[in-house]
Amino acid sequence: MxxxxxxxxxxxxxxxxxxxxxxxxxxxxxxxxxxxxKPKRRGQTRIYSLKxxxxxKLILRGKRLGFSLAETRRLFELYDADKSSSTQLxxxxxxxxxxxTALQQxxxxxxxxxxxLNSAEQQCKAALEDNNSKKVK
Amino acid sequence: MxxxxxxxxxxxxxxxxxxxxxxxxxxxxxxxxxxxxKPKRRGQTRIYSLKxxxxxKLILRGKRLGFSLAETRRLFELYDADKSSSTQLxxxxxxxxxxxTALQQxxxxxxxxxxxLNSAEQQCKAALEDNNSKKVK
DNA sequence: CACAAACTTTACCTTTACGTAAACTTCATA
DNA sequence: TATGAAGTTTACGTAAAGGTAAAGTTTGTG
Numbered sequence: 001m002x003x004x005x006x007x008x009x010x011x012x013x014x015x016x017x018x019x020x021x022x023x024x025x026x027x028x029x030x031x032x033x034x035x036x037x038k039p040k041r042r043g044q045t046r047i048y049s050l051k052x053x054x055x056x057k058l059i060l061r062g063k064r065l066g067f068s069l070a071e072t073r074r075l076f077e078l079y080d081a082d083k084s085s086s087t088q089l090x091x092x093x094x095x096x097x098x099x100x101t102a103l104q105q106x107x108x109x110x111x112x113x114x115x116x117l118n119s120a121e122q123q124c125k126a127a128l129e130d131n132n133s134k135k136v137k
Numbered sequence: 138m139x140x141x142x143x144x145x146x147x148x149x150x151x152x153x154x155x156x157x158x159x160x161x162x163x164x165x166x167x168x169x170x171x172x173x174x175k176p177k178r179r180g181q182t183r184i185y186s187l188k189x190x191x192x193x194k195l196i197l198r199g200k201r202l203g204f205s206l207a208e209t210r211r212l213f214e215l216y217d218a219d220k221s222s223s224t225q226l227x228x229x230x231x232x233x234x235x236x237x238t239a240l241q242q243x244x245x246x247x248x249x250x251x252x253x254l255n256s257a258e259q260q261c262k263a264a265l266e267d268n269n270s271k272k273v274k
Numbered sequence: 275c276a277c278a279a280a281c282t283t284t285a286c287c288t289t290t291a292c293g294t295a296a297a298c299t300t301c302a303t304a
Numbered sequence: 305t306a307t308g309a310a311g312t313t314t315a316c317g318t319a320a321a322g323g324t325a326a327a328g329t330t331t332g333t334g
Contacts, residue, residue: 015310025311030292043300044312061246066203068290079257086268089261096254096261103247103254109201110240110247117233117240120216124226124233131223152280162281167322181282181329205320 012048021056031059034069036076065106075099149185158193168196171206173213202243212236 009016018025031037032046037055039046048056055076062072078092146153155162168174169183174192176183185193192213199209215229 013310024293026294027292029312034291045300046311061250063291064203064243064246065250066201070290083264084268086265089265089268093258093261093265096258100251100254100258103251106201107244107247109198110244113198113202114237114240117237121230121233121237124230127220128223128226128230131221131226150280161323163324164322166282171321183281200321207320 010050012053014046014048017048017053017056020053021060023060028056031056031069034073036069036073065103147187149190151183151185154185154190154193157190158197160197165193168193168206171210173206173210202240 012020014025014028017023017028028037029046032039036059037048037052039048039052041047058076059069059072062075063069067075074095078088078095081088081092083089149157151162151165154160154165165174166183169176173196174185174189176185176189178184195213196206196209199212200206204212211232215225215232218225218229220226
């Protein structure tokens with residue numbers, strides 16, 4: 001279930017992906033359960049496409065940003081949705097704006113915390129210096 | 138259980154804080170259960186100090202950034218820890234650096250997603266224009 | 275006094291995102 | 305052929321972060 005050539009591979013086994021993204025096969029199947037990916041089958045074996053792989057990457061990035069699987073699925077659905085339906089497009093615009101706002105807020109939070117962490121780091125280092133000069137090991 | 142003056146208040150009731158931060162009293166008590174805050178008591182009633190309030194704010198910001206309560210507690214513990222223990226200071230430095238790295242990664246993620254969301258937004262708008270020009274309502 | 279508002283504890287319930295185990299099939303290879 | 309690796313389904317378990325309900329105290333006020 002492995003191809004020797006490693007130019008742009010176009011299909012993947014479940015273990016290929018589990019290794020590449022360092023997640024369990026259980027997780028991958030779970031994402032399918034939740035409707036986030038839809039691999040083809042050869043017999044009962046799952047065959048993942050490039051698209052499936054991209055989606056996995058997006059799922060994991062979403063998770064790092066605190067998106068729930070349900071949220072991510074919603075985004076996928078809208079992305080796949082009928083581009084001629086103005087209603088759907090508007091729904092999508094709303095969701096996109098909502099996410100944008102949340103992420104901006106998150107960026108601001110991160111900046112603040114990073115500054116605080118830097119400050120904490122300096123204080124730690126200064127305290128360590130101080131301890132050293134007083135020969136406290 | 139309310140003070141009329143609202144200059145820098147120095148103690149708060151549980152409902153003061155639940156209103157201010159828009160969380161339930163259940164959550165506040167849960168954070169205490171998990172060792173994140175330690176309000177004083179008057180009888181059996183909880184009395185929150187300025188420090189408790191600051192901590193609550195930090196807890197919530199941590200949550201927005203995907204910190205678990207356990208992680209946040211760990212940070213609090215180290216922050217309170219013995220400043221003359223070089224071992225503790227080094228542990229803290231390690232943790233701080235770990236968090237910094239994670240947050241940098243998160244910032245990068247956010248930037249990418251924001252760009253993608255902007256692109257999606259443009260595509261939506263274009264598609265809507267297109268629909269309009271074709272009189273598809 | 276009585277009664278409502280706000281507080282408390284205890285305890286069980288819920289959702290999300292998997293972990294873990296059992297039991298079975300497929301397939302390549304010794 | 306048999307054995308082991310990788311795949312599958314089904315099903316129960318778990319941890320985190322609370323929700324919700326019950327039952328009881330405290331307190332201020334008409």
